[in-house]
Amino acid sequence: MSEIDKAHEILGIYRFYKMDGKLYHYDEDDRLDELFDAVVHAINDxxxxxxxxxxxxxxxxxxxxxxxxxxxxxxxEHQDTRAFxxxxxxxxxxxxxxxxxxRVN
Structure with a gap:
């Protein structure tokens, strides 16, 4: 898997949580926290x-x-910091x- 594929994979996590481009319009639910945990793990791995x-x-x-x-x-610890x-x-x-x-084209 290339670095571009990995980047797209992480962007796919945002789409999965339906939060691509909507990070500052989150509801007071668990999606932002779940997205944060998923992205932190993805960056680490x-x-x-x-x-x-x-x-x-x-x-x-x-x-x-x-x-x-x-x-x-x-x-x-605050959701606003996580969203940023x-x-x-x-x-x-x-x-x-x-x-x-x-660059590739």
């Missing part, structure tokens, strides 16, 4: 894509959350897949 992701912005926080590091858990983080990842992956697509 993205293999070939991981070195191409912003480390300090995405990879390190995801690793800290999965390792139950108190500082990271506190930073992401997910939005950043979504935007990066959309730009990444678009940029790579242009």
């Amino acid at each position: 993205c293999g070939i894509l991981k070195p191409l992701l912003p480390q300090a912005e995405f990879v390190i926080p995801c690793r800290g959350i999965l390792n139950q590091e108190r500082a990271w858990l506190q930073r992401f 983080f997910l939005s950043d990842i979504y935007d990066f992956l959309k730009l990444f897949t678009g940029r790579t697509k242009l």
Whole structure:
């Protein structure tokens, strides 16, 4: 699986939860939290894509959350912070897949 396929796979998680492009219009339900957990795991396990992701912005926080590091858990305890983080990842992956697509053509 290529890095583009991995990026599309993570974007597919947003579609699965019906939250692609709607991260700031979430209802007070569990979808945002479930999406957050799924994306954090996907970033941590993205293999070939991981070195191409912003480390300090995405990879390190995801690793800290999965390792139950108190500082990271506190930073992401509010849904608004989670939504902002997910939005950043979504935007990066959309730009990444678009940029790579242009390079290949």
